[in-house]
Amino acid sequence: MASYVQKILSRDETITYQAKISVWSLAPLIVLGFFFLFLWGIGVIFFIAAYLKYISTELAITNKRVIAKFGFISRRTVEIKLSKVESMQVEQGILGRIFNFGSLVVAGAGTPQAPIPGISDPITFRTKFMETQEDAEAAAKVAA
Template sequence: MSSYVEGALVEGERIVHAGRISAWALWHLIGLGIILLPAFGIGLVFLIIAYVRYQSTELAVTTKRVIVKHGFIRRQTVEINLSKVESIQVDQGVLGRMLNFGTLIVAGTGTSHAPLAGIADPMAFRKAFIEAQDEGQEGI
């Protein structure tokens, strides 16, 4: 089964960088799952939720846009053309800096902001975005 991002690509578009949600961003679900596992398997529910959230979140920078997909049953997507993005910010706390995860805030033209929380290696995602945006402007 192909991913949402691969299925959303248009002709001539390719993936420049694929990102993931960090397992560290799901620590609260994983921790509760482990602690509550002996309690009649209630912890198993938290572990399944963490797994589904991890597996069903997709992020990508393509040659034309930024694509983000959340959700397994209920799908929520954000797709912003590279030319419509004004800025991309990285927000990392102390723990995020130590464990290399953080929130990306993609600000599009107008008032649209797309916060992407718990992203693994957000600086690499930001760098790939800037490089893709520069390549897109060179082609103009």
């Protein structure tokens, strides 16, 4: 079965980088799962919630846009064209720095800030985004 990102690619659009949500960002759910596991098995619900959040979050950069999809049954997406992104901020707390996870805040022209929480290795994601954006701008100049 194709992923959400693969299903929505437009003509001549290719994925340049994909990221995953960090398992460390799911630590509160996992800890609650262990804590409540011995209480009538309620902890299994927390484990399932963490697993579903992990498998249902998709993060990608294509040669045309940034795509983030959250949710298993209900879906929330963030899709911003590369040319419309004005800034991409990385937010990492102490644990995020230690375990290499954090949140990205994407701000675009005419688009409110779009947070992408719990991403694994957010610095690499931002770097790949900047490279892809520069490549797209260079290709647009050559075409013009």
